[in-house]
Amino acid sequence: MNAPDSSQRMIAVGRLHGAFGVRGEVKLESFTEPEKAIARYQPWTLRDARGNQQVCEGVKVREGGKGLVATLPGVDDRDAADALRGVDVWVPRSALPPPPPGEYYWVDLEGLRVVNADGADFGRVSHIFNNGANDVLVAQGERERMIPFVLPTYIVSVDFDAGVVTVDWDADF
Structure with a gap:
């Protein structure tokens, strides 16, 4: 994971809510509509409450029993996934498609x-x-x-x- 490009305007599109299972998957809250569209907007910049951030590419998203579940490269166990609890998911504004007529980001x-x-x-x-x-x-x-x-x-x-x-x-x- 490398440093994000701060010259691009960023938009919060989701939040990680800790471990899902024991293999490093994380529970994902998506702010996109439809929810699963969050997977299309990559790379992600993960930003914690202290402002620390890292870029993450190649995230896979699937539907779980009670919401979305994400697999992030380099996150391989429950402890690593749980350490991401409360981390926000940001993407460059340029990653999003143009909104439909009469709608706005x-x-x-x-x-x-x-x-x-x-x-x-x-x-x-x-x-x-x-x-x-x-x-x-x-x-x-x-x-x-x-x-x-x-x-x-x-x-x-x-x-x-x-x-x-x-x-x-x-x-x-």
Whole structure:
């Protein structure tokens, strides 16, 4: 395993949850849709809570009884697999296919300017999260605004060329 290329924008696509069996397999939580698509996006950069990371290529993923199971090169026993508990799986943004029309990777929206139809500048997209009911865009400017990511009700348009997300949102709200 070698050092990752830090010049590429990285996206978290999964998390390892410790050993599965005794042969070095690990339980894998996938953030991709469909879940098993995570296997297509390689190489993986494994990053622990302290920020230590290593690149891993040639990972094999299969469906287990209660979720996905991964086999990582060089991880050959239960102890080595269990040592990966809580490690996040990251891939370069360039490894992902283009999203379908009208859908977006959250990471692609981060940093875009947010304005409303009247031209009020709300700042930039800080991040997006899911509150259980829907996704929420967080615009950070002179203050923080949380705008439901509902197309076209609140998110009117996304223009990557101009770097702008236009929203239907009152500047005083």
